[in-house]
Amino acid sequence: MEEKLESSSNDNGYQELTPKRSKIHHQDEQESSPDRLSELPEHLLVEIISFLEMKDAVKTSALSKTWKHLWTHVDKIVYEFDDRQPTAKLPEFISFVHRTLMQCTCPNLKKFALSVYNGSYGHQLLDEWLQWVFKKNLKFLKLDLLLEYYCLPEWFYHSSSLVKLEINVNTPWWHNGETVSWTSLKSLQLFDVSIGDEQIAILLSGCPVLETIVLYRHVAISYLNIKSPSVRSLKLTELSDDGFLESLEVDSPCLKELECKRVKIRSPLLEYELLGIACLLNTSPDLDTLIVEVVTPDEKYFHGSNGQILYSTGDKHMIFMKWNLSNLKNVKVAYCKNMCRGVAIENGDKKCSGFELVICLLKNAPALETLVITSTDDDHCKCSGDCGLRYVSSFSDDIIHTYLDGNEDCEWELRKNKSCFEFRFVKSCDKSKTLCNELWDY
Amino acid sequence: MVTTDEKGPLTAKKKSVIIRSCDGDEFLVSESAAVLSTSLKKILEEKEDRLIHLSDIDNKTLAMVIAYLSTHADDGLSDDLKRSFDQEFVSGKEFDVLKYLVLATDTLQVTCLCYTVAKKMADIMKNKLVEWVRREFDIQNDYTPEAEAEIRRLDAWAWDDRQLEDD
Numbered sequence: 001m002e003e004k005l006e007s008s009s010n011d012n013g014y015q016e017l018t019p020k021r022s023k024i025h026h027q028d029e030q031e032s033s034p035d036r037l038s039e040l041p042e043h044l045l046v047e048i049i050s051f052l053e054m055k056d057a058v059k060t061s062a063l064s065k066t067w068k069h070l071w072t073h074v075d076k077i078v079y080e081f082d083d084r085q086p087t088a089k090l091p092e093f094i095s096f097v098h099r100t101l102m103q104c105t106c107p108n109l110k111k112f113a114l115s116v117y118n119g120s121y122g123h124q125l126l127d128e129w130l131q132w133v134f135k136k137n138l139k140f141l142k143l144d145l146l147l148e149y150y151c152l153p154e155w156f157y158h159s160s161s162l163v164k165l166e167i168n169v170n171t172p173w174w175h176n177g178e179t180v181s182w183t184s185l186k187s188l189q190l191f192d193v194s195i196g197d198e199q200i201a202i203l204l205s206g207c208p209v210l211e212t213i214v215l216y217r218h219v220a221i222s223y224l225n226i227k228s229p230s231v232r233s234l235k236l237t238e239l240s241d242d243g244f245l246e247s248l249e250v251d252s253p254c255l256k257e258l259e260c261k262r263v264k265i266r267s268p269l270l271e272y273e274l275l276g277i278a279c280l281l282n283t284s285p286d287l288d289t290l291i292v293e294v295v296t297p298d299e300k301y302f303h304g305s306n307g308q309i310l311y312s313t314g315d316k317h318m319i320f321m322k323w324n325l326s327n328l329k330n331v332k333v334a335y336c337k338n339m340c341r342g343v344a345i346e347n348g349d350k351k352c353s354g355f356e357l358v359i360c361l362l363k364n365a366p367a368l369e370t371l372v373i374t375s376t377d378d379d380h381c382k383c384s385g386d387c388g389l390r391y392v393s394s395f396s397d398d399i400i401h402t403y404l405d406g407n408e409d410c411e412w413e414l415r416k417n418k419s420c421f422e423f424r425f426v427k428s429c430d431k432s433k434t435l436c437n438e439l440w441d442y
Numbered sequence: 443m444v445t446t447d448e449k450g451p452l453t454a455k456k457k458s459v460i461i462r463s464c465d466g467d468e469f470l471v472s473e474s475a476a477v478l479s480t481s482l483k484k485i486l487e488e489k490e491d492r493l494i495h496l497s498d499i500d501n502k503t504l505a506m507v508i509a510y511l512s513t514h515a516d517d518g519l520s521d522d523l524k525r526s527f528d529q530e531f532v533s534g535k536e537f538d539v540l541k542y543l544v545l546a547t548d549t550l551q552v553t554c555l556c557y558t559v560a561k562k563m564a565d566i567m568k569n570k571l572v573e574w575v576r577r578e579f580d581i582q583n584d585y586t587p588e589a590e591a592e593i594r595r596l597d598a599w600a601w602d603d604r605q606l607e608d609d
Contacts, residue, residue: 039580040541044548047556051564055600062572062593064581092599100597 042070050074050110058100072103076111077133083117090116098125101132109133113142127153137161144168157206160184168192180206189214197223204228226252233257459486460493461508467501469508475515479507480551498549503542506531510555528555532562537578540566 040048049057049071057071079101081093097114112133114126126145130153133141138161147169157180165182168191185207191214195203204210204226212233213226226234231252459476462468477483485494496504513519513527532540540563547556567575576583585593594601 040545041548044544044560045579047560048544048563048567051561052568056568058597058600059572060575062585062590063576063579063583065584067581068593089599089602096597096599 042066045070046073046075050076053078053080054097054100055079058096071100072105074104075106075109077101077104077109078111078113080113080115081117082115094125097129101129104136107136109136109138111140111142112138113140113144115142115144116146117144126150130156134159134161140164140166142166146170154178157181163187165189166191178202182207183209185210187212187214189216191216201225228252229254231255458492461504462493462495463499463501463504464497465501467504469504471508471511472515475508475511478511478514478552480553482550496549499546500542503539503546506539506543507546507550507552507555511552514554528558531555532558535562537563537566541578 045067049060052060052074054071054074054077057074060071061068079093079097081090085093093116114129126147130141134155138159140163143166145168150169157178159181160183162182163184164187165185166187166189170192180203186209188203188207188210189212204213207228209230210228211230212235213231214235214237216235216237224236229252232254233256234252235257457473458470459473459482460468461471461476461482473486477486482494485491499507510527510531514524519527535543540559544556544559544563547553547559575581583590
């Protein structure tokens with residue numbers, strides 16, 4: 001951090017740095033004012049009011065004559081008609097948008113957001129507004145609207161300036177055959193947008209630098225194949241209203257984050273989606289966050305969060321999850337009923353972050369038959385004494401006290417195995433022995 | 443033979459710059475922190491001077507900006523930590539303090555901080571009465587009552603929607 005020095009008397013060679021005060025309108029500078037900071041330069045005032053909703057930005061015109069037109073220079077334009085306002089006011093809002101938007105003069109718009117949460121909006125003017133903002137090199141477009149029978153115009157799909165797009169229009173908005181060219185688009189978020197398999201394929205093919213994809217609700221896709229090499233984050237939530245996601249293939253070597261929440265799949269954890277994930281793990285070496293939460297037709301949840309999920313091809317109802325705890329930050333395991341039967345936990349971290357995961361698993365996975373915890377920490381294995389054993393032992397003691405005490409039909413054992421220590425919890429079940437052996441092969 | 447580069451104190455001195463506020467206080471700042479300001483970076487690239495005088499920034503404001511620069515130049519801190527530092531940095535500060543800050547960050551061209559402060563100022567201004575904003579920005583109302591009423595009438599929708607709270 002900085003250190004304060006004694007004042008130097010040497011004034012020679014100092015670099016003078018004075019603020020640039022750009023004026024948008026030519027005004028008489030009030031240099032005589034005793035408080036020279038009481039007046040911020042106009043470009044800063046514009047910067048500040050750019051962060052206001054348009055409704056509030058326009059109101060600053062009532063402050064003084066100097067402020068009268070400042071708002072017309074804003075580079076972020078946000079209009080919102082929220083649900084606290086009566087629908088009867090909507091026509092007034094629309095004429096406000098039209099009148100004020102057309103006065104904005106900033107040649108490079110950073111953001112245009114239009115939200116109408118209350119009432120269906122006649123979209124006659126929407127094309128005009130969008131065309132207007134697109135001509136201003138728009139970077140971020142956000143639309144939250146209820147639109148019926150609206151088609152976004154052809155030119156909408158071609159923009160070299162657009163970097164971020166968030167759309168929630170609750171309507172089919174796509175036409176087959178249209179090409180897409182969003183050459184700068186890095187983030188795409190679709191909420192409640194009906195879009196099909198072919199359409200999303202066309203869309204993705206037109207976004208060469210896309211990094212983030214968020215698909216949320218009503219996105220009617222059954223097959224998702226993401227091959228974009230730039231994609232780093234993929235989030236899927238409540239996909240396919242009435243259909244099921246049948247296949248998820250991701251071939252993006254840069255993928256860092258994958259999240260699937262309440263994604264409907266065809267039958268209790270069929271091979272498709274898990275193969276998709278297994279495939280994904282093979283092709284995404286940088287993946288550090290994986291959240292999977294799927295809804296099967298019989299409404300059972302499976303929710304894991306981890307470094308690696310392994311899938312057994314031998315029995316479709318068996319899911320093996322293997323956690324590498326050293327990278328694990330947040331653990332949520334809920335309702336693993338009938339699905340999560342075998343879990344292997346590798347703990348390479350001396351700090352023993354796996355305890356919560358284990359408790360969580362034991363509480364929420366009644367069908368769990370086998371739980372194996374191994375400590376692969378080199379220090380423990382190399383250690384000639386019993387420190388490794390003590391480590392796993394204290395770890396397992398906690399588990400036993402918290403969960404296993406009084407639970408008669410469980411067995412557990414602690415032993416040293418080759419290069420690691422293991423804690424093995426086995427419920428009385430014929431299958432468990434074979435499961436254990438399979439787990440050890442991983 | 444030991445070169446000067448291997449001497450700790452000398453190296454530390456070489457990689458630092460002294461920044462002087464308009465009220466004469468001087469701050470020793472690491473060069474890696476200073477160059478996060480585009481203005482300071484340009485000066486350091488042009489001349490070997492290690493002493494930079496800022497004639498428009500007072501010591502309190504400068505200390506805050508330097509704290510920000512030093513935090514963001516710290517490679518040991520994660521991006522998450524830096525983000526939460528930014529949040530903390532602007533929270534609870536008086537509007538007047540933010541005004542000096544936004545001006546200083548503009549002068550020094552610390553774009554990220556400038557945006558963060560401007561956004562915070564906008565958040566405070568939101569839902570404030572016109573009179574409050576006039577007072578805080580020291581704005582003289584040069585409208586006639588009729589002219590102001592006309593402006594309010596023009597965008598009646600914007601003025602009408604909800605009860606505003608005064609400070």
